[in-house]
Amino acid sequence: MTTHSTTNESHTAADRVFAPPAADDVGADRWLIDDAATYERMHAESVADPATFYGTIAKELHWFNDWDSVVEFESPDAVWFKGATTNLCQNCVDRHVADGFGDEIGLIWEGEPVGTNGPEVRALSYAELQKDISRFANALKTAGVRESDVVTIYMGMVPELAIACLACARIGAAHSVIFGGFAAHSIVDRGKDASSIVIVTCDGAWRRGSIVPLKANVDEAVAVLDGAVDKVICLKRTNNDIGWDDSRDIWWHVAVEAEPDECPCAELDSEATAFLLYTSGSTGKPKGIKHTVGGYMVHTYLTSKYVFNMIPGLDEPNRDAPLPNGQVYWCTADIGWITGHSYIVYGPMANRVPTLMYEGAPNFPEADRFWDIVERHKVTQFYTAPTAIRAFMKWGDEHVTKHDLSSLQVLGSVGEPINPEAWMWYRTHIGRGVCPIVDTWWQTETGGQMLTTLPGVHTTKPGSCGLPFFGVDAAICEDDGTEIPEGSGLLTIRKPWPSMLRGIYGDRDRFIETYWNTFDVDGAVSEGRPSPYYLAGDGAQRDADGYFWITGRSDDVINVSGHRMGTAEVESSLVAHPAVVEAAVVGMPHEIKGTGIAAFVTLSPESAPADKHAVEALKKALRTHVGDEIGAIAKPDLIRFTDALPKTRSGKIMRRLLRDIAAGRETSQDTTTLEDKSVLEKLRGED
Numbered sequence: 001m002t003t004h005s006t007t008n009e010s011h012t013a014a015d016r017v018f019a020p021p022a023a024d025d026v027g028a029d030r031w032l033i034d035d036a037a038t039y040e041r042m043h044a045e046s047v048a049d050p051a052t053f054y055g056t057i058a059k060e061l062h063w064f065n066d067w068d069s070v071v072e073f074e075s076p077d078a079v080w081f082k083g084a085t086t087n088l089c090q091n092c093v094d095r096h097v098a099d100g101f102g103d104e105i106g107l108i109w110e111g112e113p114v115g116t117n118g119p120e121v122r123a124l125s126y127a128e129l130q131k132d133i134s135r136f137a138n139a140l141k142t143a144g145v146r147e148s149d150v151v152t153i154y155m156g157m158v159p160e161l162a163i164a165c166l167a168c169a170r171i172g173a174a175h176s177v178i179f180g181g182f183a184a185h186s187i188v189d190r191g192k193d194a195s196s197i198v199i200v201t202c203d204g205a206w207r208r209g210s211i212v213p214l215k216a217n218v219d220e221a222v223a224v225l226d227g228a229v230d231k232v233i234c235l236k237r238t239n240n241d242i243g244w245d246d247s248r249d250i251w252w253h254v255a256v257e258a259e260p261d262e263c264p265c266a267e268l269d270s271e272a273t274a275f276l277l278y279t280s281g282s283t284g285k286p287k288g289i290k291h292t293v294g295g296y297m298v299h300t301y302l303t304s305k306y307v308f309n310m311i312p313g314l315d316e317p318n319r320d321a322p323l324p325n326g327q328v329y330w331c332t333a334d335i336g337w338i339t340g341h342s343y344i345v346y347g348p349m350a351n352r353v354p355t356l357m358y359e360g361a362p363n364f365p366e367a368d369r370f371w372d373i374v375e376r377h378k379v380t381q382f383y384t385a386p387t388a389i390r391a392f393m394k395w396g397d398e399h400v401t402k403h404d405l406s407s408l409q410v411l412g413s414v415g416e417p418i419n420p421e422a423w424m425w426y427r428t429h430i431g432r433g434v435c436p437i438v439d440t441w442w443q444t445e446t447g448g449q450m451l452t453t454l455p456g457v458h459t460t461k462p463g464s465c466g467l468p469f470f471g472v473d474a475a476i477c478e479d480d481g482t483e484i485p486e487g488s489g490l491l492t493i494r495k496p497w498p499s500m501l502r503g504i505y506g507d508r509d510r511f512i513e514t515y516w517n518t519f520d521v522d523g524a525v526s527e528g529r530p531s532p533y534y535l536a537g538d539g540a541q542r543d544a545d546g547y548f549w550i551t552g553r554s555d556d557v558i559n560v561s562g563h564r565m566g567t568a569e570v571e572s573s574l575v576a577h578p579a580v581v582e583a584a585v586v587g588m589p590h591e592i593k594g595t596g597i598a599a600f601v602t603l604s605p606e607s608a609p610a611d612k613h614a615v616e617a618l619k620k621a622l623r624t625h626v627g628d629e630i631g632a633i634a635k636p637d638l639i640r641f642t643d644a645l646p647k648t649r650s651g652k653i654m655r656r657l658l659r660d661i662a663a664g665r666e667t668s669q670d671t672t673t674l675e676d677k678s679v680l681e682k683l684r685g686e687d
């Protein structure tokens, strides 16, 4: 299974497996690990003796102070590197400058607009980053931000977004980044929950040639927050007209103008909060997932290194080119999601491999934009989501074939299950039929990658996310914690890992209830104690080789284009519309997005549309309403009006039935408990 070969491939659907290529075959200098025995030994050691394993890894990073113990865990609370002090920004930037790599490029950015001379490109060295981050960190302090305050960041994909995150890390403030595609409402909810008094934003963001009015959304949110926000720092990016309040708003360039270039990295407790990142759950209220400094740093560093085979460049960078000579790593996510936090900013930067950030859409100005970027920047590791891959498949191979993608060494996939057809296309057309694909399973809550293959080690199977990463004790279990060695069940992690969430901000009960209240190991749950096993919220299958296959969420969360969306969130937005009395939202198969959003809606009698035209107009209005309230990603793909929702006699909505109807298939749900049988026919009848 682990011989290095590119020819030993089976193409039959049932048993397609691909052996890992030799480093030479993909143009890599070497694989950091290239044999299964080393992976197995390291994995066994990491799980059996995490103190030794992580203690050794952590020494590759900078700590102001050593730890008393590596890990202590009393469910659900973990303490990693107790007593130690460190700083994420120190490790991502200052450490490299101190080691003599100040001139090396740490961050490459490409803007979306393409002028006559091509797109705008910025390449920032570690020394420049250190200066820019320090000045902005000082500006944050001047704005009143102190250690452990929460700073809200709502920006487009510009270098200053990474700089703002690192500046928070530098002074020990926690950032709460809100995806720029979310609406004003989301800023209000998250800002209020985190009691954030400073918001960092841009006038606007470029997206597919248009301007997203970020500052206007912030203004709307700040008005609702009614005096809770002291300062809004605004980066000038798109030059659009914006509202301005002199007493509260300050331009980024003005804020940093008078600030000194130096700002010490705060010596932070390993368990100090690094950031909050809000994610959807099974209620209407997003959860502020809390991550802490030391463990998060170690896990994102370690996973980036081995999963992407990150090897820092040794050559002098060519400042005129202006790209580096060694690896160039590109993750196409937005920093507003956990993937961007861990694998655009912290993981690659801690490894001293240049990280590429692209501002805009994959099909602007043409459908070949990503491949044009790969070719021009000689990208070596490329990390994207299955949704993007399916879109490229649809747009046509000609956009790919006109580019030289020979620099690519490792391809990654994240965010949702990848269908084997998309996997094969990715490998064949982007990976030249040779690059290994790492399908990485993880979550906002896990902070970093948990299940994956390693590029030089493992045979890959299209559609499977592979095996547990170092330190990860993953299993499939029944509710009582009994392991199912082969077959389907609930995915769990049985031991603490360094970047595990440390809580839901301000809601300990929900933290325990959501993640630590399912597996009744040693009677924990029945006795009212938190379970020692973590509930991932995904169903999964494990095959005879120990490979995991994610089958989808086991809660009321759906994965739209690799982004998590709570059905309850969309439902509460729909019922907030005056025409809507009741709504039920479920996932449905979608050719590009993987999962689309289907909404079954009951209208108030006075809002019943008179004709077909009015039906369409109301559907459009509801889609716009949800888009305005949550963001475009939450807009339902299908809306069906119904007199009543299918419910059991006890009043529970029969969601499985709705999922079947939305997917256009026969239902497997027992409908004998359906209260009003005629509902079923009516639901099926309409478009």
Ligand code: PRX
Binding pocket: 279, 338, 339, 413, 414, 415, 416, 417, 418, 439, 440, 441, 442, 443, 444, 445, 465, 536, 537, 538, 550, 552, 553, 559, 562, 563, 564
């Ligand atoms: O359902 C799983 C799916 O995405 C969920 C986590 O979403 P989020 O917290 O937004 O983080 C996404 C980026 C890490 C998981 O519970 N998921 C993530 N990666 C995969 C996946 N499903 C299948 N295969 C994956 N590789």
